Amino acid sequence: MIDVLYFAWVRERIGVAREAIDTEAATVADLVDELRGREDRYAAAFADVSAVRVAVDQKLTDFDAPLAGVREVAFFPPMTGG
């Protein structure tokens, strides 16, 4: 089980802020593919992954990152703080 978090418009498209997902995905990209196949709302959120950023266990990383031993994955748009 991995906690998956969504922020900003990714959250709005998927409709939840956080969910526990039972997955065998080896990488972030695999997880995204798996989610995309589940329901349209995921497909809509991940339609253009170049517009989505990912953090694994609260560290920014990329879609090749492995998921072995990971507790938390978060998807969100490019950040706009400051």
Added chain:
Amino acid sequence: MIDVLYFAWVRERIGVAREAIDTEAATVADLVDELRGREDRYAAAFADVSAVRVAVDQKLTDFDAPLAGVREVAFFPPMTGG
């Protein structure tokens, strides 16, 4: 007559902050030569003119500046504001 002003250590070496000087000097450099010849305290203040800056009528300029029509000349070290 030109009002001549001195600031910081230039003022301290010359011993006055301001004086009216009757001069026929054509340029700032000529005025400095004239002052140097007057008394030791001027010679001490202008011993190294590379360490002295000049303003003519309150505008920074250089020692070649002409003095025709000028009302005020000021001598001082490099500025250290801020």
Added chain:
Amino acid sequence: MANIRLIDQPFRLGAELDAFSAAVAPAGAVVSFTGVVRDEGGTLKRMEIEHYPGMTEAALAEIARDAEQRWSLVGALVIHRHGILYPGEHIMMVATAARHRAEAFIAAEFLMDYLKSRAPFWKKETRLDGTAWVAAREQDETALGRW
């Protein structure tokens, strides 16, 4: 050590800068940056800032630690709001203190560049004609190339 605060209420810019300046007394140079909610000619009603609890604090602390080490700062301050903000309110501030001005300026710019693109905040604007997430500016990402 950097002073980092994530808050959901307005903060008092001047009072914060006074307190920071007093706390870093041996420094000769203090620089501050403040981001303010623009009213966009009266078209912006409010801004909402979402963030990633846990990661936000860690990211801000890491950015501030980097800045302190790179420029031997006497101190650094980061305050960032989340939640609902209205035009004219301060979104965030950073302040840096160093012996000379060049270090204080460059460290403040570094903090801002990283805070814009590497701290997990997202702004959503409510305008007269609707609501939209603020898009990241391409120059904010390219600004990181400087470091």
Added chain:
Amino acid sequence: MANIRLIDQPFRLGAELDAFSAAVAPAGAVVSFTGVVRDEGGTLKRMEIEHYPGMTEAALAEIARDAEQRWSLVGALVIHRHGILYPGEHIMMVATAARHRAEAFIAAEFLMDYLKSRAPFWKKETRLDGTAWVAAREQDETALGRW
């Protein structure tokens, strides 16, 4: 129009920044710089700042006008003290306001670089072991080459 003040008494940094920030409300970015009298490890007793009345005001106004024009500032503030100052007191501050942060930062650095080397102020320090005029730092003169 820039707000320029030459004063012989302490000023309140935070209150000044609050007032400036309120006056430039349409701006999204406000940068401030403050120079503070260092105590130099307890060896500095006081600092005296001499200036050139008349030329000082004109030089500050010209520097601020240049900055406002080069970076389309929403506003600029310059406060500089003269007379006697003690360790921990603020020597001066500049503040700049612009739509985006890059302009506010660079304009503040420009103001500082010119103010250091082109405004007629001279600092004299009284230390435990005597009194001396502060020498101009070579890097302050070379900093102007940037502009």
